[in-house]
Amino acid sequence: KNQVEQSPQSLIILEGKNCTLQCNYTVSPFSNLRWYKQDTGRGPVSLTIMTFSENTKSNGRYTATLDADTKQSSLHITASQLSDSASYICVVSPTDSWGKLQFGAGTQVVVTP
């Protein structure tokens, strides 16, 4: 069973609107959580990284939140642009090393004009 579950699987939003993506995880122990953006035909690119003690992290129009008690994270996209169309992947690391990352299946976001 995947230890990182993302919802929704996909969504379509109008340009300029906001949206929120969800990530629930059961990974334990927990070191940090990252959100990656993967454009079609490209490798994933890191958007944010949060450790146990961080509740929120912003990167431009992207804001990630983390509740380590409930093991939930969200990624909020503000004033969406066409270039935001991509897959957004939640990645949890059980240790402070590089390996053994747990990947969610991703949320496919389509921004329409």
Next chain:
Amino acid sequence: SAVISQKPSRDICQRGTSLTIQCQVDSQVTMMFWYRQQPGQSLTLIATANQGSEATYESGFVIDKFPISRPNLTFSTLTVSNLSPEDSSIYLCSVGLRQSRGTQYFGPGTRLLVL
């Protein structure tokens, strides 16, 4: 960060053949990894490429099927051997930088279709 390139970017191969994917990084890195991303699925770690020694494979992946080389700190290859249609996936190289708190940087991926 690190700039990572992969060759080829995509390929179509016949069943039973092999494909070798190259990964080049613009700086010396400690950790290099190979992932597979099957259609609609999350990334799955194949192995950690170790410089000058045999790669460390994850459960379900074996060296005979996925031989890996890493002759130096900036280059690695992954070969997918005896191809079958089930090997059709995106294969991604990633690197870890010690100063980046464990964040992995991913290459653009190689899209493989096996007929």
